[in-house]
Amino acid sequence: MIGISDIEAAAERIAGHVVRTPTVPSPGLTELLGVPVTAKLELLQRTGSFKARGATAKLLSLSGAERAAGVVAVSGGNHGIALAVMAAALDVKATVVMPRTAPARSLALAEAAGASVRLTDGMDSAFELVTRLRDEGLTLVHPFDDPVVIAGQGTVGLELAQDTRDTAGLTDVIVSIGGGGLIAGVAAALAALRPGVRVWGVETEGAEAMSGALKAGGPVPVPLSSLVTTLSAPSASQLTYDHVAALVEEVLVVPDRDAVQGCLDLAEHAKVWAEPAAGCLLPAARQVLARVGDGARLGLVVCGGNTTPRELMGWADRFGLG
Template sequence: MIGISDIEAAAGLIAGHVVRTPTVESPGLSALLGVPVTAKLEVLQRTGSFKARGATAKLLSLSEADRAAGVVAVSGGNHAISVAVMAEALGVKATVVMAKSAPARAVEIAEAAGATVRLTDTMDDAFALMSRLQADGLTMVHPFDDPVVVAGQGTVGLELAEDASDGITDVLVSIGGGALISGVAAALHARRPGVRIWGVETVGAQAMSEALAAGGPKPVQLSSIVSTLSAPTVSRITYDHVTGLVSDVLVVSDAEAVQGTLDLADHAKVWAEPAAGCLVPAARRVLERVGGDARLGLVLCGGNATTSDVMSWAERFNLR
C-alpha cells in the first residue's frame, strides 16, 4: 500500500515540473447538485490531465542508463500524451502504444512531442506490444501498475487535502486502471480521515467493479466510448487500494458521462472529457445514499476531448 510519505516524496520530486492545479468551490455545480461542491481542476494540468504527475515521477526516478535506453507506455490517450510530453521535456526517448480507438488528438500530440507512436487494433494488443518492447530493452512506464506512478497520482489528493475547505464528506474519482483513485484515497486517508471516497466507471470500461465482484483483477471486455477509462484490467496494487480505502465503485452509462461533460460546461464553466463528466451523474447517486448534508469533492481528471468529439457523442445519444 502506498503511504503518505511516498506521496509526499513524489510531490517533492515533481515540483516545478507539473502544475499545482486549483481547488475551487463551484457555485454552479453546487446549485446543480443541491449541496456544496468543490472541484479539483486537473483539466488545467500540464498535458491536460492528472497523468502528467505519475509520468513525471516515474521518469525522474529512472537511472541514467534507463533514461538513455528509452521508455515505452501504453495508453487510451492521456497517459500517452503525458509520457510523450514529459519525456521530451526531460530528454528521454519515448515510444507510446495506443489502440486505434484512441482519440486522434492524443496521437497528434504524442507525435508532435517527438514520441514514436505505435497503433494496435485493441487495448489488449496494445498491452501485449508494450510487453514485447519492454523485453527489447525499453523501460515500461505503466499507467497504473507501478507504485511510483500511483504515488505521483496521489499528489492530486495531497493538494486537495491541503487546499479544500474543511467539511468535505465525500470525494468522487474516476477509475480507468485505478492509479488516480488509489493515490487520492491513500492521501485523503492520511490527511482527511473520515472522508468517503467513491470510484466511478462507465459501462463497457468496468475493470475495477468487475474485479471487485470477482475477488481480484480479471480481464474485461471493453466497449465504452470513454477510451481514457478503458483499461483491460486493473492491477493488484490498485485493486488492493480500492478494496481497502474506497467506499464503493459506481458505474454510469456513456450517455450519462457525456451529459455530465455538457453539465460541467454549462454549470461549472469547465471543459472536461467524459472521463470527468461521469462524476456528475455519479454524484447524484452518492447523494441518494448518504443524504443531503454531504459536501462533495469532484476530481475533474482531464480535459482532452475535442469539441467535435463531444458534439458527436451528444448527437449519438440525443443529448442537449
C-alpha cells in the same frame, strides 16, 4: 500499499515540473446538485490531465542507463500524451503504444511531442506489444501498475487535502477509474490526511475493470465497449485493486450517455471543458447523494479535458442530447 510519505516524496520530486492545479468551490455545481461542491481542476494540468504527475514522477526516478535506453507506455490517450510531453521535456526518448480507437488528437499530440507512436487493433494487443518492447530493453512506464506512478497521482489527493484544510471540509470525494492509479493515490492520501472522508470511484459501462475486480475478488479481464477510451483498461492491477478494496467506499458505474451529459453539465454549470472520463463524475455524484443524504460536501476530481468540440458534439448527437 502506498503511504503518505511516498506521496509527499513524489510531490517534492515533481514540483516545478507540473502545475499545482486549483481547488475551487463551484457555485454552479453547488446549485445543480444541491450540496456544496468543490472541484479539483486537473484538466488544467500540463497535457490536460492528471497523468503528467505520475509520468513525471516515474521519469525522474530512472537511472542513467534507463534514461538512455528510453521508455515505453500503453495508453488510450492521456497517459501517452503525458509521457510523450514530459519525456521530451526531460530529454528521454519515448515510445507510446495506442489502440486505433484512441482519439486522433491524442495521437497527434504524442507524435508532435516527439514520441514514436505505435498503433494496435485494441487495448489488449496494445498491452501485449508494450510487454514485448519492455522485454527488448525499454523501461515500461505503466499507466497504473507502478507504485511510483501511483504516488505521483496521489499528489492530487495531497493537494486536495491541503487546499480544503481551512474550510468546512469534504465528506465525500469522487474519482474516475480507468486502471485505478488515480483513485489509489488519492484514496491513500486522504486516508492519511482526512481519514473521515469517504472516497467513491466511478466507471462507465463497458469500462468496468475495477468494479469487475471487486465482484471477482481480484483483477480479471473485462470486455471493453465504452466510448470513454481513457477509462478503458482491460483489467485492474493487483496493486490498484488492493488500494480500492481497502480504502474506497464503492465503485459506481454509469452509462456513456450520462457521462456525455455530465460533460455538457460541467460546461454549462461549472464553466469547464471536460472529457467524458470527468463527465461521469456528475451522475456518480447523484448516486452518492442518494446514498449519503443532503448533508454531504462533495469533492470532484475533474481528471481531464482532452476532448474536442467535434467529438463531444458527435457523442451528444448520438445520444440525442444536442
